[in-house]
Amino acid sequence: MVSYHDLMTGFRKLSIEPQKPVIVHTSLSAFGNIRGGAATLLGVLLAIFPRVMMPAFTFKTMIIPEIGPPLNGLQYGQGKNLNRMAEIFEKSMPVDSLMGDVAETMRRHPKAHRSRHPILSFSGIGVYKALTSQTLQTPFAPIEYLMNAEGWVILAGVDQSVNTSIHLAEHLAGRKSFTRWALTESGVVSCPGYPGCSDGFTQLDAELKSLTRTVFVNGAEIKAIPLAEMMAKGMGIIREDPQALLCSRNSCPRCDAIRTTTRQAKYTRV
Template identity: 45%
Template sequence: MISYRDITLGLEKLGLDRSTPVLAHVAPSRLGEIRGGMETLLGAILATIDNVMMPAFTGSTMIIPEQGPADNNLDYGSGRDTNLNASIFSTQLPCDLPEAQICEALRAYSGTYRSSHPILSFCGLGLDVALIDQTPADPYAPIRKLMELNGWVALIGAQPAENFSLHYAEFLAGRKQFVRWALTENGILECPHFPGCPDGFHKIDYYLQDELRVTTVGDAAWYAVPLDILVNSAVALIKEDPFSLLCNSLSCPRCNLVRRSIKSQISNNWQPE
Protein backbone atom coordinates (compact mmCIF):
# COMPACT_ATOMS: atom_id res chain seq x y z
CA MET A 1 0.00 0.00 0.00
CA ILE A 2 1.31 3.45 -0.98
CA SER A 3 1.35 6.17 1.64
CA TYR A 4 1.30 9.96 1.53
CA ARG A 5 5.01 9.94 2.34
CA ASP A 6 5.77 7.51 -0.51
CA ILE A 7 4.13 9.90 -2.96
CA THR A 8 5.90 13.03 -1.74
CA LEU A 9 9.27 11.24 -1.70
CA GLY A 10 8.67 9.97 -5.22
CA LEU A 11 7.98 13.47 -6.49
CA GLU A 12 11.05 14.82 -4.72
CA LYS A 13 13.21 12.10 -6.29
CA LEU A 14 12.01 13.32 -9.68
CA GLY A 15 13.37 16.76 -8.83
CA LEU A 16 9.95 18.38 -8.46
CA ASP A 17 9.34 21.00 -5.80
CA ARG A 18 7.27 24.09 -5.02
CA SER A 19 9.18 26.26 -7.48
CA THR A 20 8.49 23.96 -10.46
CA PRO A 21 5.25 24.34 -12.47
CA VAL A 22 4.18 20.87 -13.57
CA LEU A 23 1.87 19.30 -16.11
CA ALA A 24 1.00 16.04 -14.38
CA HIS A 25 -0.38 12.97 -16.09
CA VAL A 26 -1.55 10.72 -13.27
CA ALA A 27 -2.85 7.15 -13.55
CA PRO A 28 -4.17 6.13 -10.11
CA SER A 29 -5.19 2.69 -11.34
CA ARG A 30 -1.53 1.83 -12.02
CA LEU A 31 -0.24 3.07 -8.68
CA GLY A 32 -1.64 0.28 -6.56
CA GLU A 33 -3.66 0.78 -3.41
CA ILE A 34 -3.23 4.23 -1.88
CA ARG A 35 -3.84 4.71 1.82
CA GLY A 36 -6.54 7.39 1.87
CA GLY A 37 -7.36 7.16 -1.84
CA MET A 38 -7.66 10.22 -4.12
CA GLU A 39 -7.58 12.63 -1.19
CA THR A 40 -4.15 11.35 -0.16
CA LEU A 41 -2.84 11.30 -3.74
CA LEU A 42 -3.94 14.85 -4.56
CA GLY A 43 -2.90 16.13 -1.15
CA ALA A 44 0.61 14.75 -1.57
CA ILE A 45 0.93 16.25 -5.05
CA LEU A 46 -0.24 19.69 -3.92
CA ALA A 47 1.96 19.57 -0.83
CA THR A 48 5.00 19.10 -3.08
CA ILE A 49 4.06 21.17 -6.14
CA ASP A 50 2.45 24.59 -5.79
CA ASN A 51 1.50 25.07 -9.45
CA VAL A 52 0.12 22.02 -11.23
CA MET A 53 -2.24 21.29 -14.10
CA MET A 54 -3.78 18.11 -15.48
CA PRO A 55 -5.73 17.18 -18.62
CA ALA A 56 -9.50 17.52 -18.21
CA PHE A 57 -10.43 16.26 -21.67
CA THR A 58 -14.06 15.77 -22.71
CA GLY A 59 -14.41 13.60 -25.79
CA SER A 60 -18.13 13.39 -25.09
CA THR A 61 -18.59 16.84 -26.68
CA MET A 62 -17.43 15.74 -30.13
CA ILE A 63 -19.81 15.43 -33.04
CA ILE A 64 -19.38 14.14 -36.58
CA PRO A 65 -20.52 16.53 -39.33
CA GLU A 66 -22.06 15.57 -42.66
CA GLN A 67 -18.97 16.71 -44.53
CA GLY A 68 -15.49 18.05 -43.92
CA PRO A 69 -11.88 18.01 -45.12
CA ALA A 70 -10.44 14.89 -46.73
CA ASP A 71 -7.92 12.61 -45.01
CA ASN A 72 -9.30 13.50 -41.58
CA ASN A 73 -9.95 10.00 -40.16
CA LEU A 74 -13.68 10.65 -39.83
CA ASP A 75 -16.62 8.87 -41.45
CA TYR A 76 -18.65 11.96 -42.28
CA GLY A 77 -22.37 11.55 -41.89
CA SER A 78 -22.04 8.60 -39.53
CA GLY A 79 -22.94 10.59 -36.41
CA ARG A 80 -26.63 11.27 -37.04
CA ASP A 81 -27.60 9.12 -34.05
CA THR A 82 -24.54 9.50 -31.79
CA ASN A 83 -24.48 13.29 -32.20
CA LEU A 84 -27.78 13.42 -30.30
CA ASN A 85 -25.97 12.13 -27.21
CA ALA A 86 -23.09 14.62 -27.37
CA SER A 87 -22.51 16.71 -24.24
CA ILE A 88 -22.50 20.49 -24.34
CA PHE A 89 -19.15 21.71 -23.05
CA SER A 90 -18.99 23.89 -19.99
CA THR A 91 -16.26 24.30 -17.40
CA GLN A 92 -18.41 22.16 -15.08
CA LEU A 93 -18.60 19.20 -17.48
CA PRO A 94 -16.81 16.22 -15.88
CA CYS A 95 -13.61 14.98 -17.47
CA ASP A 96 -14.16 11.69 -19.28
CA LEU A 97 -10.60 10.40 -19.56
CA PRO A 98 -10.04 6.80 -18.36
CA GLU A 99 -8.24 8.13 -15.25
CA ALA A 100 -10.68 10.97 -14.67
CA GLN A 101 -10.96 10.63 -10.90
CA ILE A 102 -7.72 12.47 -10.11
CA CYS A 103 -8.53 15.36 -12.47
CA GLU A 104 -12.01 15.56 -10.99
CA ALA A 105 -10.47 15.73 -7.52
CA LEU A 106 -8.28 18.63 -8.68
CA ARG A 107 -11.21 20.34 -10.41
CA ALA A 108 -13.17 20.25 -7.16
CA TYR A 109 -10.26 21.77 -5.21
CA SER A 110 -10.67 25.38 -4.15
CA GLY A 111 -8.98 27.94 -6.40
CA THR A 112 -8.55 25.82 -9.51
CA TYR A 113 -9.13 27.16 -13.01
CA ARG A 114 -10.21 25.25 -16.10
CA SER A 115 -9.43 26.28 -19.66
CA SER A 116 -12.18 26.56 -22.24
CA HIS A 117 -11.22 24.20 -25.06
CA PRO A 118 -14.37 22.11 -25.58
CA ILE A 119 -12.43 18.86 -26.07
CA LEU A 120 -8.87 19.36 -24.79
CA SER A 121 -9.27 21.54 -21.70
CA PHE A 122 -6.87 21.52 -18.74
CA CYS A 123 -7.53 22.12 -15.07
CA GLY A 124 -4.89 23.79 -12.92
CA LEU A 125 -3.99 25.39 -9.64
CA GLY A 126 -1.86 28.53 -9.70
CA LEU A 127 -1.50 28.35 -13.49
CA ASP A 128 -4.34 30.56 -14.71
CA VAL A 129 -1.81 32.42 -16.85
CA ALA A 130 -1.10 29.22 -18.78
CA LEU A 131 -4.73 28.21 -19.14
CA ILE A 132 -6.63 31.38 -19.88
CA ASP A 133 -5.56 31.79 -23.52
CA GLN A 134 -6.40 28.28 -24.72
CA THR A 135 -8.97 28.42 -27.54
CA PRO A 136 -10.43 25.87 -29.96
CA ALA A 137 -7.96 27.14 -32.56
CA ASP A 138 -4.98 27.00 -30.16
CA PRO A 139 -5.17 23.77 -28.14
CA TYR A 140 -1.47 23.82 -27.23
CA ALA A 141 -1.45 27.25 -25.57
CA PRO A 142 -1.12 25.78 -22.04
CA ILE A 143 1.90 23.72 -23.10
CA ARG A 144 3.54 26.69 -24.79
CA LYS A 145 3.03 28.94 -21.78
CA LEU A 146 4.23 26.29 -19.35
CA MET A 147 7.44 26.01 -21.38
CA GLU A 148 7.91 29.77 -21.00
CA LEU A 149 7.55 29.26 -17.24
CA ASN A 150 10.28 26.59 -17.27
CA GLY A 151 7.70 23.94 -16.43
CA TRP A 152 8.11 20.18 -16.30
CA VAL A 153 5.94 17.28 -17.33
CA ALA A 154 5.50 14.33 -14.96
CA LEU A 155 4.08 10.90 -15.71
CA ILE A 156 2.91 9.54 -12.38
CA GLY A 157 2.13 5.95 -13.25
CA ALA A 158 0.98 7.19 -16.66
CA GLN A 159 2.21 5.70 -19.92
CA PRO A 160 4.29 7.53 -22.58
CA ALA A 161 1.24 7.59 -24.88
CA GLU A 162 -0.42 9.92 -22.35
CA ASN A 163 2.33 12.52 -22.71
CA PHE A 164 0.18 15.11 -24.49
CA SER A 165 3.01 17.64 -24.85
CA LEU A 166 4.52 15.50 -27.61
CA HIS A 167 1.52 16.40 -29.78
CA TYR A 168 2.64 20.02 -29.45
CA ALA A 169 6.06 18.94 -30.73
CA GLU A 170 4.35 17.30 -33.70
CA PHE A 171 2.50 20.54 -34.37
CA LEU A 172 5.70 22.61 -34.19
CA ALA A 173 7.46 20.19 -36.53
CA GLY A 174 4.71 20.61 -39.11
CA ARG A 175 3.30 17.10 -38.83
CA LYS A 176 -0.21 16.52 -40.13
CA GLN A 177 -2.93 16.77 -37.51
CA PHE A 178 -6.70 16.60 -37.73
CA VAL A 179 -9.90 18.60 -37.33
CA ARG A 180 -12.69 17.77 -34.92
CA TRP A 181 -15.94 19.50 -33.99
CA ALA A 182 -17.47 20.01 -30.55
CA LEU A 183 -20.79 21.05 -29.11
CA THR A 184 -20.67 24.19 -26.95
CA GLU A 185 -23.09 26.64 -25.39
CA ASN A 186 -22.43 28.86 -28.45
CA GLY A 187 -23.12 26.12 -30.98
CA ILE A 188 -20.80 23.79 -32.85
CA LEU A 189 -17.14 24.87 -32.94
CA GLU A 190 -14.40 23.64 -35.22
CA CYS A 191 -11.29 22.44 -33.36
CA PRO A 192 -8.20 22.28 -35.61
CA HIS A 193 -4.77 20.85 -34.72
CA PHE A 194 -6.36 17.80 -33.15
CA PRO A 195 -3.66 15.25 -32.28
CA GLY A 196 -2.96 11.95 -33.96
CA CYS A 197 -1.94 8.57 -32.60
CA PRO A 198 0.35 8.63 -29.51
CA ASP A 199 1.23 4.92 -29.43
CA GLY A 200 4.79 5.53 -30.66
CA PHE A 201 5.65 8.16 -28.06
CA HIS A 202 7.65 5.70 -25.94
CA LYS A 203 10.39 5.95 -28.56
CA ILE A 204 11.38 9.43 -27.35
CA ASP A 205 12.73 7.98 -24.09
CA TYR A 206 15.86 6.71 -25.88
CA TYR A 207 16.77 10.29 -26.85
CA LEU A 208 16.14 11.67 -23.35
CA GLN A 209 18.39 9.29 -21.43
CA ASP A 210 20.51 12.07 -19.91
CA GLU A 211 17.54 14.30 -19.05
CA LEU A 212 14.68 11.96 -18.15
CA ARG A 213 14.35 11.38 -14.42
CA VAL A 214 12.89 8.07 -13.33
CA THR A 215 11.89 6.61 -9.99
CA THR A 216 9.68 3.76 -8.81
CA VAL A 217 6.88 4.10 -6.29
CA GLY A 218 5.17 0.85 -5.39
CA ASP A 219 4.99 -1.11 -8.63
CA ALA A 220 4.83 1.88 -10.96
CA ALA A 221 7.56 3.82 -12.74
CA TRP A 222 7.31 7.61 -12.52
CA TYR A 223 9.00 9.95 -15.01
CA ALA A 224 9.71 13.67 -15.19
CA VAL A 225 11.51 15.91 -17.68
CA PRO A 226 11.66 19.67 -18.37
CA LEU A 227 9.05 20.56 -20.98
CA ASP A 228 11.43 22.55 -23.15
CA ILE A 229 13.85 19.63 -23.37
CA LEU A 230 11.04 17.19 -24.16
CA VAL A 231 9.40 19.31 -26.82
CA ASN A 232 12.58 20.63 -28.45
CA SER A 233 14.11 17.14 -28.57
CA ALA A 234 10.98 15.74 -30.19
CA VAL A 235 10.80 18.57 -32.74
CA ALA A 236 14.44 18.02 -33.72
CA LEU A 237 13.88 14.27 -33.99
CA ILE A 238 10.79 14.63 -36.21
CA LYS A 239 12.54 17.13 -38.48
CA GLU A 240 15.49 14.75 -38.83
CA ASP A 241 13.26 11.71 -39.34
CA PRO A 242 9.70 12.70 -40.33
CA PHE A 243 8.42 9.18 -39.56
CA SER A 244 9.74 9.12 -35.99
CA LEU A 245 7.39 8.64 -33.02
CA LEU A 246 4.69 7.09 -35.21
CA CYS A 247 3.35 3.75 -34.02
CA ASN A 248 4.38 0.46 -35.61
CA SER A 249 0.88 -0.73 -36.51
CA LEU A 250 0.42 -0.95 -40.26
CA SER A 251 -3.34 -0.76 -39.71
CA CYS A 252 -3.34 2.48 -37.69
CA PRO A 253 -5.46 4.90 -39.76
CA ARG A 254 -4.10 8.07 -38.11
CA CYS A 255 -0.44 7.16 -38.48
CA ASN A 256 -1.02 5.95 -42.04
CA LEU A 257 -2.58 9.31 -42.93
CA VAL A 258 0.46 11.04 -41.43
CA ARG A 259 2.78 8.76 -43.42
CA ARG A 260 0.86 9.54 -46.61
CA SER A 261 1.17 13.27 -45.88
CA ILE A 262 4.93 12.94 -45.31
CA LYS A 263 5.44 10.99 -48.53
CA SER A 264 3.43 13.59 -50.43
CA GLN A 265 5.57 16.40 -49.02
CA ILE A 266 8.77 14.55 -49.90
CA SER A 267 7.49 13.91 -53.43
CA ASN A 268 6.45 17.52 -53.93
CA ASN A 269 9.82 18.82 -52.70
CA TRP A 270 11.92 16.38 -54.74
CA GLN A 271 13.92 17.89 -57.56
CA PRO A 272 16.10 15.99 -60.06
CA GLU A 273 19.82 16.61 -59.83
Protein backbone atom coordinates (compact mmCIF):
# COMPACT_ATOMS: atom_id res chain seq x y z
CA MET A 1 0.00 0.00 0.00
CA VAL A 2 1.46 3.36 -1.09
CA SER A 3 0.93 6.19 1.39
CA TYR A 4 0.62 9.97 1.08
CA HIS A 5 4.04 10.17 2.72
CA ASP A 6 5.64 7.80 0.16
CA LEU A 7 4.29 9.94 -2.69
CA MET A 8 5.35 13.21 -1.01
CA THR A 9 8.88 11.90 -0.59
CA GLY A 10 9.02 10.79 -4.23
CA PHE A 11 7.65 13.96 -5.85
CA ARG A 12 9.79 16.18 -3.58
CA LYS A 13 12.91 14.37 -4.79
CA LEU A 14 12.27 15.80 -8.27
CA SER A 15 13.58 19.06 -6.75
CA ILE A 16 11.48 21.30 -8.99
CA GLU A 17 11.82 24.92 -7.89
CA PRO A 18 8.80 26.17 -5.93
CA GLN A 19 6.41 28.37 -7.94
CA LYS A 20 7.29 26.71 -11.25
CA PRO A 21 4.05 25.54 -12.94
CA VAL A 22 3.70 21.90 -13.92
CA ILE A 23 1.55 19.93 -16.36
CA VAL A 24 0.97 16.44 -15.00
CA HIS A 25 0.00 13.21 -16.74
CA THR A 26 -0.50 10.24 -14.46
CA SER A 27 -2.01 6.80 -14.11
CA LEU A 28 -2.98 5.61 -10.64
CA SER A 29 -2.62 1.93 -11.48
CA ALA A 30 1.13 2.30 -12.12
CA PHE A 31 1.63 2.91 -8.39
CA GLY A 32 -0.17 -0.22 -7.21
CA ASN A 33 -2.56 0.45 -4.39
CA ILE A 34 -2.54 4.07 -3.17
CA ARG A 35 -4.22 4.65 0.18
CA GLY A 36 -6.97 7.17 -0.63
CA GLY A 37 -6.60 6.74 -4.41
CA ALA A 38 -6.78 9.68 -6.83
CA ALA A 39 -7.54 12.25 -4.09
CA THR A 40 -4.31 11.31 -2.29
CA LEU A 41 -2.17 11.66 -5.42
CA LEU A 42 -3.79 14.99 -6.32
CA GLY A 43 -3.36 16.18 -2.72
CA VAL A 44 0.36 15.44 -2.91
CA LEU A 45 0.73 17.31 -6.21
CA LEU A 46 -1.10 20.37 -4.86
CA ALA A 47 0.89 20.32 -1.62
CA ILE A 48 4.19 20.48 -3.52
CA PHE A 49 3.29 22.48 -6.64
CA PRO A 50 1.14 25.57 -6.21
CA ARG A 51 0.43 25.69 -9.96
CA VAL A 52 -0.77 22.41 -11.51
CA MET A 53 -2.45 21.83 -14.89
CA MET A 54 -3.83 18.59 -16.35
CA PRO A 55 -5.57 17.61 -19.57
CA ALA A 56 -9.38 17.50 -19.35
CA PHE A 57 -10.02 16.30 -22.89
CA THR A 58 -13.54 15.28 -23.96
CA PHE A 59 -13.53 13.16 -27.11
CA LYS A 60 -17.24 12.32 -26.93
CA THR A 61 -18.11 15.81 -28.21
CA MET A 62 -16.57 14.95 -31.58
CA ILE A 63 -18.56 14.69 -34.81
CA ILE A 64 -17.34 13.21 -38.11
CA PRO A 65 -18.83 15.13 -41.06
CA GLU A 66 -19.80 13.72 -44.47
CA ILE A 67 -17.16 15.81 -46.27
CA GLY A 68 -14.17 17.93 -45.28
CA PRO A 69 -10.66 18.99 -46.24
CA PRO A 70 -8.31 16.40 -47.85
CA LEU A 71 -5.39 14.73 -46.01
CA ASN A 72 -7.14 15.23 -42.69
CA GLY A 73 -6.44 11.77 -41.24
CA LEU A 74 -10.15 11.01 -41.11
CA GLN A 75 -12.61 8.85 -43.04
CA TYR A 76 -15.52 11.17 -43.72
CA GLY A 77 -19.02 9.77 -43.45
CA GLN A 78 -17.83 6.87 -41.23
CA GLY A 79 -19.05 8.28 -37.94
CA LYS A 80 -22.82 7.94 -38.18
CA ASN A 81 -23.19 5.75 -35.09
CA LEU A 82 -20.64 7.70 -33.06
CA ASN A 83 -22.22 10.98 -34.15
CA ARG A 84 -25.54 9.82 -32.72
CA MET A 85 -23.88 9.28 -29.34
CA ALA A 86 -21.94 12.57 -29.38
CA GLU A 87 -22.64 14.99 -26.53
CA ILE A 88 -22.66 18.78 -26.37
CA PHE A 89 -19.58 20.14 -24.57
CA GLU A 90 -20.32 21.65 -21.19
CA LYS A 91 -17.78 22.81 -18.63
CA SER A 92 -19.19 20.26 -16.19
CA MET A 93 -18.56 17.35 -18.56
CA PRO A 94 -16.30 14.65 -17.03
CA VAL A 95 -12.85 14.28 -18.62
CA ASP A 96 -12.37 11.34 -20.97
CA SER A 97 -11.50 8.16 -19.06
CA LEU A 98 -8.23 7.97 -21.07
CA MET A 99 -6.98 10.95 -19.00
CA GLY A 100 -7.23 8.91 -15.79
CA ASP A 101 -8.92 9.34 -12.41
CA VAL A 102 -6.52 11.98 -11.13
CA ALA A 103 -7.34 14.31 -14.06
CA GLU A 104 -11.07 13.89 -13.33
CA THR A 105 -10.47 14.48 -9.61
CA MET A 106 -8.62 17.69 -10.52
CA ARG A 107 -11.52 18.85 -12.73
CA ARG A 108 -13.96 18.32 -9.84
CA HIS A 109 -11.74 20.12 -7.30
CA PRO A 110 -13.59 23.18 -5.95
CA LYS A 111 -10.60 25.45 -6.65
CA ALA A 112 -9.94 24.20 -10.19
CA HIS A 113 -10.69 26.18 -13.34
CA ARG A 114 -11.23 24.64 -16.75
CA SER A 115 -10.61 26.09 -20.21
CA ARG A 116 -13.41 26.12 -22.78
CA HIS A 117 -12.11 24.12 -25.76
CA PRO A 118 -14.85 21.60 -26.63
CA ILE A 119 -12.35 18.73 -27.21
CA LEU A 120 -8.95 19.76 -25.80
CA SER A 121 -9.72 21.60 -22.55
CA PHE A 122 -7.30 21.70 -19.61
CA SER A 123 -8.08 22.15 -15.94
CA GLY A 124 -5.93 23.25 -13.08
CA ILE A 125 -5.23 25.30 -9.99
CA GLY A 126 -2.99 28.38 -9.95
CA VAL A 127 -2.82 28.39 -13.77
CA TYR A 128 -5.80 30.61 -14.61
CA LYS A 129 -3.89 32.79 -17.09
CA ALA A 130 -2.57 29.72 -18.89
CA LEU A 131 -6.10 28.29 -19.17
CA THR A 132 -7.63 31.53 -20.48
CA SER A 133 -4.90 31.84 -23.12
CA GLN A 134 -6.49 28.92 -25.01
CA THR A 135 -8.66 29.62 -28.07
CA LEU A 136 -10.30 27.33 -30.61
CA GLN A 137 -7.43 28.17 -32.97
CA THR A 138 -4.66 27.67 -30.38
CA PRO A 139 -5.50 24.53 -28.40
CA PHE A 140 -1.99 24.20 -26.92
CA ALA A 141 -1.58 27.85 -25.84
CA PRO A 142 -1.88 26.83 -22.14
CA ILE A 143 1.22 24.64 -22.53
CA GLU A 144 3.06 27.47 -24.30
CA TYR A 145 2.15 29.72 -21.37
CA LEU A 146 3.61 27.19 -18.92
CA MET A 147 6.71 26.82 -21.09
CA ASN A 148 7.29 30.59 -21.03
CA ALA A 149 6.89 30.51 -17.24
CA GLU A 150 9.75 27.96 -17.00
CA GLY A 151 7.28 25.17 -16.32
CA TRP A 152 7.83 21.41 -16.23
CA VAL A 153 6.01 18.37 -17.51
CA ILE A 154 5.63 15.48 -15.07
CA LEU A 155 4.94 11.95 -16.33
CA ALA A 156 3.98 9.91 -13.28
CA GLY A 157 3.64 6.23 -14.14
CA VAL A 158 2.97 6.95 -17.84
CA ASP A 159 5.23 7.09 -20.91
CA GLN A 160 5.95 9.76 -23.55
CA SER A 161 2.98 8.63 -25.70
CA VAL A 162 0.70 10.68 -23.41
CA ASN A 163 3.03 13.68 -23.25
CA THR A 164 0.64 16.23 -24.81
CA SER A 165 3.28 18.96 -24.68
CA ILE A 166 5.18 17.31 -27.55
CA HIS A 167 2.24 18.34 -29.75
CA LEU A 168 3.26 21.94 -29.09
CA ALA A 169 6.78 21.12 -30.32
CA GLU A 170 5.18 19.69 -33.49
CA HIS A 171 3.16 22.88 -33.93
CA LEU A 172 6.16 25.17 -33.33
CA ALA A 173 8.22 23.11 -35.79
CA GLY A 174 5.55 23.78 -38.44
CA ARG A 175 4.25 20.22 -38.67
CA LYS A 176 0.85 19.67 -40.29
CA SER A 177 -2.11 19.55 -37.93
CA PHE A 178 -5.71 18.49 -38.51
CA THR A 179 -9.27 19.78 -38.25
CA ARG A 180 -11.87 18.13 -36.08
CA TRP A 181 -15.46 19.09 -35.27
CA ALA A 182 -17.26 19.25 -31.94
CA LEU A 183 -20.79 19.73 -30.66
CA THR A 184 -21.27 22.88 -28.60
CA GLU A 185 -24.23 24.88 -27.35
CA SER A 186 -23.87 27.06 -30.45
CA GLY A 187 -23.87 24.10 -32.84
CA VAL A 188 -21.05 22.17 -34.51
CA VAL A 189 -17.78 24.11 -34.42
CA SER A 190 -14.64 23.47 -36.39
CA CYS A 191 -11.53 22.91 -34.27
CA PRO A 192 -8.31 23.59 -36.22
CA GLY A 193 -4.85 22.75 -34.90
CA TYR A 194 -5.92 19.26 -33.81
CA PRO A 195 -2.76 17.23 -33.21
CA GLY A 196 -1.43 14.14 -34.92
CA CYS A 197 -0.98 10.71 -33.34
CA SER A 198 1.27 10.53 -30.27
CA ASP A 199 2.09 6.79 -30.27
CA GLY A 200 5.55 7.47 -31.74
CA PHE A 201 6.52 9.99 -29.04
CA THR A 202 8.14 7.17 -27.07
CA GLN A 203 11.05 7.50 -29.55
CA LEU A 204 11.84 10.84 -27.89
CA ASP A 205 12.51 9.24 -24.50
CA ALA A 206 16.19 8.53 -25.14
CA GLU A 207 16.75 12.01 -26.61
CA LEU A 208 15.28 13.61 -23.49
CA LYS A 209 17.26 11.49 -21.05
CA SER A 210 19.85 14.17 -20.25
CA LEU A 211 17.06 16.66 -19.42
CA THR A 212 14.95 14.26 -17.36
CA ARG A 213 14.85 13.93 -13.57
CA THR A 214 13.62 10.48 -12.53
CA VAL A 215 12.44 9.03 -9.23
CA PHE A 216 10.64 5.81 -8.37
CA VAL A 217 7.75 5.20 -5.96
CA ASN A 218 6.72 1.58 -5.43
CA GLY A 219 8.20 0.62 -8.80
CA ALA A 220 6.42 3.41 -10.70
CA GLU A 221 8.64 5.80 -12.61
CA ILE A 222 8.06 9.54 -12.18
CA LYS A 223 9.80 11.76 -14.73
CA ALA A 224 10.09 15.54 -14.78
CA ILE A 225 11.27 17.40 -17.89
CA PRO A 226 11.64 21.18 -18.29
CA LEU A 227 9.18 22.29 -20.99
CA ALA A 228 11.37 24.86 -22.78
CA GLU A 229 14.33 22.50 -23.21
CA MET A 230 12.03 19.65 -24.21
CA MET A 231 10.36 21.85 -26.82
CA ALA A 232 13.70 22.93 -28.28
CA LYS A 233 14.80 19.31 -28.54
CA GLY A 234 11.51 18.13 -30.10
CA MET A 235 11.39 21.01 -32.60
CA GLY A 236 15.00 20.39 -33.63
CA ILE A 237 14.33 16.71 -34.28
CA ILE A 238 11.19 17.38 -36.35
CA ARG A 239 12.83 20.17 -38.36
CA GLU A 240 15.74 17.91 -39.18
CA ASP A 241 13.46 15.00 -40.18
CA PRO A 242 9.84 16.04 -40.92
CA GLN A 243 8.78 12.41 -40.45
CA ALA A 244 10.39 12.01 -37.02
CA LEU A 245 8.33 10.75 -34.05
CA LEU A 246 5.57 9.27 -36.23
CA CYS A 247 4.27 5.87 -35.17
CA SER A 248 5.23 2.59 -36.83
CA ARG A 249 1.76 1.06 -37.20
CA ASN A 250 0.98 -0.32 -40.67
CA SER A 251 -1.91 2.02 -41.14
CA CYS A 252 -2.32 5.17 -39.07
CA PRO A 253 -4.54 7.83 -40.70
CA ARG A 254 -2.85 10.87 -39.15
CA CYS A 255 0.79 9.64 -39.37
CA ASP A 256 0.13 8.56 -42.98
CA ALA A 257 -1.29 12.01 -43.82
CA ILE A 258 1.86 13.67 -42.41
CA ARG A 259 4.09 11.27 -44.39
CA THR A 260 2.18 12.08 -47.59
CA THR A 261 2.37 15.83 -46.97
CA THR A 262 6.08 15.81 -46.18
CA ARG A 263 6.80 13.67 -49.26
CA GLN A 264 4.88 16.15 -51.42
CA ALA A 265 6.79 19.07 -49.87
CA LYS A 266 10.10 17.35 -50.66
CA TYR A 267 9.18 16.91 -54.32
CA THR A 268 7.98 20.51 -54.54
CA ARG A 269 11.33 21.75 -53.19
CA VAL A 270 13.27 19.68 -55.76
